Amino acid sequence: MKTNYLLSCNISPLVTYVPNAENPWNAANVRHLHNRLGFGIAPSQIENALSKSPSAYVDEIIDAAISLPPTTPPDWALLDPADYAANGYTYGEDENDEFVNETQYVFIKELMDNGIRGRLTLFWHNILVTRVSEYRFAGYAFRYFLALQRHSFGNFKTFIREIGLDEAMLKFLNGFDNVVGHPNENYARELYELFTLGEGNGYTEDDIVETSRALTGYNELTNGENSRIEFLEENFDAEPKTIFGQTGNWGYDDVINILFEQKSDLIAKYICERLYIDFVSPEVDESIRALIINPLASQFIASNFEIAPILKTLFKSAHFFDKNAKNVIIKSPLDFIIQFMTSTGFNFGSYDLNKQSIKNMSRIFDQDILNPPTVAGWEGDRDWLNSGTIMFRPAYLSEDVMQWAWDQDEEQFRQFAITISGNSNNPEVISTAIFEALMNEIPYTQDDFDIGVDVFKSRVPSNYFEQNIWTLDFETAALQVRDLMAYIVSLPDYQIK
Structure with a gap:
């Protein structure tokens, strides 16, 4: 987890956001929230x-x-x-790859259809990481996705208790290989380092060793290869272990209970900081803490580690709606694609026609869903961009995604443009509305905007605008809108949210 320790400019508190003349509840703030x-x-x-009021609306969504x-x-x-x-399937590599x-x-359709739950499901996927390319069974992958979805707004302690016994996790972090006499430390280490406490924060190497002994025994395949995994008593280390200074014949549930009893403050701060970095700003300093x-x-x-209440507090806050919280996070590849599709409201055709393209391109842009690069997940933010992706991401939107919508109905x-501009015939008014719809508040320069207006007008003789002849009913108008959209998504500032 990378954090920027420069001083944050956002000094607004966690109190509930109350709209005012300087920061009204307007379309820009609604877009920022979503x-x-x-x-x-x-x-x-x-x-x-x-x-609705911002507070009531956050509760509602x-x-x-x-x-x-x-x-x-x-x-x-x-x-x-x-x-x-017996159910008409073939257990082979080709069919398994198809199911993966x-x-x-x-998973991607969840992000598109149920954006808020999808966002939280993706957030937890990037913390409680597994990689299907390593455990290689689609059934485990789908059930792991369902576990992330099921717990995304629920109780974090319950979530941690369940995810450690999820077959995808048991295989990925070697819990399946963890037996008495030969403990495997992988899951114990990541339970503390990545899932609950943070690297080197509140645990020792001895705690990891002793915890791995307490987690032994989940090695029984109930129905052959890649079946459900259950506890096998004979593989459990039944000798005393000392975890965080407490000694006993601890098992799996004891580990979770001791962790949340003794380290509740560290767990809460770690998870809340992860939420802040992903949802508010990558800049975290001691004043933000x-x-x-x-x-x-x-x-x-x-709240006994209930997730939903802290989400509501954060997203209702004056801090979240502060101007310094806006346009500071670089969009992930899936953000980049799906936010454009959602924000236009266009008909892009059947998802089945587009899904392979979306999945493959997000993978090419380094966000291979269900396959984060390491157990630490995607680094995110600046890591999403390089000299190639900053060019090819907008090219994909303008040449592929927009074409899907154009083919459906140009x-x-x-x-x-008619809807968001109030059917204006003023190119600057229309361009402003399209800029704001796609980029929200204005992080772009006046020069960028002026060029955008020129792009929008370029298919029409200039005297048509000078004489107020042109309107959005002109034959060229749909293509003009597409031209401007393609220009906007090419701007470096379109990469941020």
Whole structure:
């Protein structure tokens, strides 16, 4: 986890945001909320948000995400390979690869269809990491995705207790290989270092060794290769262990209980800081810890580690809506693609037609869903960009994604401009509306904007604008809107949110 220890400019407190003349509850703030908590918001949904107070609206959208039914798994996802043939499936490499692809498609569709729950599911995937390329069974991958989704707003202690016994995790971090006499320390180490406490924070090497002994025994395949994994008593180390100074014949549940009893403050601060970095700003200093993270951590402990309440506090806060919290995070590849699609509200055609392209391009841009590069996940922020991706990401939007919408109905580009500009015939008014819809508040320069206006006008003789002849009803208007969108997504500032 990288943090920037420069002094943060955001000094607004964690108190509830109250709109005022300098910082009103407007379309820009609605977009800011959805760009961070989800993957953007369609223009047609902004009016509903503005009809409610910010606090009530945050409650509403988080509660709605919590109330969503879980993704329905395909039949194969709940089967052991031994039962494949009886259910019409072939347990082979080709079919398993196909099912892994399907799991990735379902994960990405969750981000697109259920942006807020999808965002939290992706957030936890980047903390409680597994990599399907290493454990290589699609059934484990799909059930791991369901576990992330199921617990994304729930109780963090329960989440940690369950995820350690998830088959994907047991295989990925060698819990399956952890037996009495030959303890494997991988899961114990990452439980503390990456999942709950942070590197070198509140534990010793002896704690890791002793914890690994307490986690032995989950080695029993119940129904052959890649089946459910259960506890096998004979593989458990039943001798006393000393964890965080407490000695006893500790087992799996004891580890979780001792961890959350003894290290609650460290756990809460670590998770709240991870939330802050991902959702507010990568800049964390001691003033941010004192002002925001420590109070959030206190609330997290007081609520017995319920996740939803601290999310509501953070996303309702004056700190989150402060101008210095905006345009400071670089979009991930999936952010970059899905936020554009959501923010336009266009019909891009059937997801089944586009899903392979989205998955493959996000992988090429270094965000291979279900395959983070290391157990520490994606570094994020500046790590998303290099000299290649900063050019090819916008090219993908303008040449592929926009073409999907154009092929469906090119007139939707014209209608988009009519709707967001109030059917203006002023190129600057229309350009401003499109800039704001795609980039929210204005991080771009006046020169960038002026060039954008020229791009928008370039297909029409200049005298048409000078004489007020041109309108959005002109034959060229849809293509003009597309031209401007392609220009906007090419700007370096479009990479941030």
